[in-house]
Amino acid sequence: xxxxxxxxxxDGFSATGKSTLAKELAAKLGYxxxxxxAMYRGITYFAQKHGLVxxxxxxxxxxxxxxxxxxxxxxxSKRGGxxxxxxxxxxxxxxxxxxxxxxxxxxxxxxxIRKFLVHQQKMMAAQKGVVMDGRDIGTVVLPDAELKxxxxxxEAVRTNRRFLELTSxxxxxxxxxxxxxxxxxxxxxxxxxxxxxxxxxxxxxLDNSEMTREQQLELxxxxxxxxxx
Ligand code: DC
Numbered sequence: 001x002x003x004x005x006x007x008x009x010x011d012g013f014s015a016t017g018k019s020t021l022a023k024e025l026a027a028k029l030g031y032x033x034x035x036x037x038a039m040y041r042g043i044t045y046f047a048q049k050h051g052l053v054x055x056x057x058x059x060x061x062x063x064x065x066x067x068x069x070x071x072x073x074x075x076x077s078k079r080g081g082x083x084x085x086x087x088x089x090x091x092x093x094x095x096x097x098x099x100x101x102x103x104x105x106x107x108x109x110x111x112x113i114r115k116f117l118v119h120q121q122k123m124m125a126a127q128k129g130v131v132m133d134g135r136d137i138g139t140v141v142l143p144d145a146e147l148k149x150x151x152x153x154x155e156a157v158r159t160n161r162r163f164l165e166l167t168s169x170x171x172x173x174x175x176x177x178x179x180x181x182x183x184x185x186x187x188x189x190x191x192x193x194x195x196x197x198x199x200x201x202x203x204x205x206l207d208n209s210e211m212t213r214e215q216q217l218e219l220x221x222x223x224x225x226x227x228x229x
Contacts, residue, residue, distance in 0.1 A: 010132070011150050014158070021133075028221065035133060039084070047107060058103065062107075069086070070086070122142070149204050
């Protein structure tokens, strides 16, 4: 008998390790990993590149350019996971910088942008066999996902993890800057009007502050097994 194929939605605050968990689950199950945050980051990078970010303000002229933005994921066999391709250019390195992180929550609060991306994300998951992570996946993008996980971790743990990630990629930043960015994004992401970050009623809560990667994967795989049985 062929194995049942499901969709898995992973949501949570910034830098909780959602994407690590999502990538490892996808690899283990042979599913596709989709990093929805990368898509918001891609649009933010596009806006910055085209002079559509002025100070803290996003120029809504950006909305007239959405039909010129194509976003795809290409598998990266060296690193595992996938790279974001924006209009044919691999922008993975650029979208991970703090410069993009500083404006991405403002871009993600714009309803037209959310509509544009949510439509694409739903299409990507239509055939099932997808692990998608973000902020509104269990609530808006894939409300019918068979398994929903809400990931959280203590703020100091999250700051430390993101600081190590960014400095290992060569970003010259301080821990204080990382902490301020996480706080600002969490505030904007949880208080915006359109699809704020909330835990879906039927999601499983996973606090990984005291867990290793292996432990969190093991727990998530236990939940997957329950859904597949
Ligand atoms: O997961 P991330 O840190 O790469 O996400 C970047 C930003 O994009 C995050 O601060 C909020 C926004 N986002 C969102 O609003 N909805 C999603 N599904 C994914 C990300």
